[in-house]
């Protein structure tokens with residue numbers, strides 16, 4: 001008799017004749033997905049570098065999918081399902097944070113062997129990363145310039161730059177609920193950086209002063225604070241990974257490197273959600 005701890009027999013019901021059927025590899029388009037890892041050097045560790053980035057890009061795609069839906073739901077005053085979307089966003093952000101530990105196994109000695117082969121390529125040119133930043137409200141038209149070489153991409157990003165972020169959508173919701181969101185905020189040029197407004201802080205102060213009356217808005221506020229914190233944690237982990245791998249070298253994208261990344265930690269998506277805490 002075969003040792004059951006050595007062999008698991010296939011059960012009779014297991015489908016093995018898959019001609020003309022939907023299959024695992026077909027459904028997931030694995031030939032396409034797995035043909036997309038094409039190292040430009042012959043260094044062993046470049047595969048990790050590529051896969052780490054590609055996995056991040058896949059999660060960014062899912063974040064965009066969830067955030068776009070959350071924005072539409074808030075615009076339709078349907079906060080409960082929007083909160084569900086953001087709960088998922090947070091779990092994806094946790095994955096993206098944890099993922100840095102894999103890349104941290106790449107040593108400076110290993111990376112320097114294929115870094116020159118990357119030319120001017122840099123994460124700064126990630127269209128999906130920039131889209132997520134725009135959807136969360138970090139609007140900065142200067143970020144578009146690196147996409148000028150690709151007009152289709154540039155126009156898609158310009159559209160997101162000029163569309164309401166999740167915060168714009170939420171402030172619109174609060175206004176429809178009767179809160180005194182200043183007109184200057186509601187009518188602002190969406191393609192420009194968001195500027196904190198004391199009137200919005202006051203609206204949020206009222207929400208936080210009486211959570212029972214404003215429960216869905218209150219929940220949304222705290223969910224946004226969580227998403228922002230998770231985003232900052234990702235930025236910080238990127239910075240620390242960069243520091244341990246390239247120290248204070250300039251970036252391939254042309255920036256000063258770590259110093260430039262440090263500046264992003266001063267940015268905030270939802271300034272009044274930070275400010276309101278001082279007044280509670």
Ligand code: HEM
Pocket residue numbers: 052053056057103111121122123124125126129238241242245246250251252253254255256257258260261264
């Ligand atoms: C060895 C690993 C890495 C190094 C040394 C590195 C280095 C850098 C540097 C120096 C910059 C500043 C722009 C420049 O001048 O190039 C940058 C930006 C960026 N990197 Fe990385 N990076 C690494 C891995 C990653 C990974 C895995 C991702 C995931 C997609 C990523 C995404 C980004 C993004 C989105 C930016 C733009 C950040 C912003 O605009 O604030 N990087 N990186």
Ligand SMILES: N[C@@H](CC(=O)c1ccccc1NC=O)C(=O)O
Pocket residue numbers: 053115118121122123124246250251252253
């Ligand atoms: N900016 C990095 C290079 C780099 O990390 C990179 C290169 C090509 C594609 C994505 C990258 N990731 C993040 O910046 C560097 O200066 O070494």
